Amino acid sequence: xxxxxxxxxxxxxxxxxxxxxxxxxxxxxxxxxxxxxxxxxxxxxxxxxxxxxxxxxxxxxxxxxxxxxxxxxxxxxxxxxxxxxxxxxxxxxxxxxxxxxxxxxxxxxxxxxxxxxxxxxxxxxxxxxxxxxxxxxxxxxxxxxxxxxxxxxxxxxxxxxxxxxxxxxxxxxxxxxxxxxxxxxxxxxxxxxxxxxxxxxxxxxxxxxxxxxxxxxxxxxxxxxxxxxxxxxxxxxxxxxxxxxxxxxxxxxxxxxxxxxxxxxxxxxxxxxxxxxxxxxxxxxxxxxxxxxxxxxxxxxxxxxxxxxxxxxxxxxxx
Numbered sequence: 001x002x003x004x005x006x007x008x009x010x011x012x013x014x015x016x017x018x019x020x021x022x023x024x025x026x027x028x029x030x031x032x033x034x035x036x037x038x039x040x041x042x043x044x045x046x047x048x049x050x051x052x053x054x055x056x057x058x059x060x061x062x063x064x065x066x067x068x069x070x071x072x073x074x075x076x077x078x079x080x081x082x083x084x085x086x087x088x089x090x091x092x093x094x095x096x097x098x099x100x101x102x103x104x105x106x107x108x109x110x111x112x113x114x115x116x117x118x119x120x121x122x123x124x125x126x127x128x129x130x131x132x133x134x135x136x137x138x139x140x141x142x143x144x145x146x147x148x149x150x151x152x153x154x155x156x157x158x159x160x161x162x163x164x165x166x167x168x169x170x171x172x173x174x175x176x177x178x179x180x181x182x183x184x185x186x187x188x189x190x191x192x193x194x195x196x197x198x199x200x201x202x203x204x205x206x207x208x209x210x211x212x213x214x215x216x217x218x219x220x221x222x223x224x225x226x227x228x229x230x231x232x233x234x235x236x237x238x239x240x241x242x243x244x245x246x247x248x249x250x251x252x253x254x255x256x257x258x259x260x261x262x263x264x265x266x267x268x269x270x271x272x273x274x275x276x277x278x279x280x281x282x283x284x285x286x287x288x289x290x291x292x293x294x295x296x297x298x299x300x301x302x303x304x305x306x307x308x309x310x311x312x313x314x315x316x317x318x319x
């Protein structure tokens with residue numbers, strides 16, 4: 001089996017790189033509830049192969065072909081992102097793409113807690129704002145194939161779960177009734193947070209995981225990193241467990257001229273929690289249905305209750 005996997009990777013990487021390469025044994029990296037990530041070296045060059053899993057977190061998740069196209073656009077626009085090498089339509093039965101394997105840390109709990117990242121945490125709020133401003137400045141004609149997000153999508157996905165969840169339903173009602181005036185659409189990363197960036201001791205090395213990219217209100221993207229789940233235990237630091245929101249918001253406004261108000265962040269922070277609560281439930285359904293049996297997916301289903309509690313807390317705050 002291992003030999004078959006290595007042979008498949010060697011053939012795919014040779015085609016992508018345009019030359020015959022010798023590859024190391026591919027290593028499936030831990031994590032990745034939505035996609036597989038394989039580390040492999042080709043003639044000594046460190047690469048990462050992102051390959052489709054059995055199912056998806058949300059049914060609106062991009063195909064890997066479209067995700068690769070977004071990554072390429074972002075890289076060409078100067079966003080700190082892995083260098084894209086090529087798309088593979090069939091890698092051992094599933095689509096995949098090949099990109100640079102960046103050196104650094106991606107595990108959120110390590111980034112927000114370990115002492116070796118203390119200086120990085122000081123720099124990250126401003127750096128996160130700078131990279132997001134680059135993403136939101138990308139001309140929409142470069143990504144015209146992307147869908148536009150609607151709040152109604154969350155309603156549809158919750159209905160598909162087929163279970164009563166009053167806290168989520170109340171959150172959805174509040175979001176419908178209190179939506180701020182819409183802003184012009186931008187390219188939104190869709191999952192912009194600690195855990196989806198590569199970090200070293202100096203800060204951001206690269207932005208990862210573009211599978212939820214879409215067209216959206218820019219503040220939704222800006223606020224998603226405030227969701228409590230992405231603070232990784234350092235709950236007092238609202239921005240991803242690394243720091244305060246103010247430097248992040250100020251730098252973003254300076255670069256974009258959007259003049260985002262704090263109350264807009266409050267609205268979209270709640271929306272991010274509602275979306276993540278539904279995501280937890282849909283991932284649990286993958287396990288419960290037998291589509292993709294996984295302890296990790298089952299645990300995420302249980303964690304959804306914590307997110308529902310946070311929704312109640314935020315509703316109390318904004319009411």
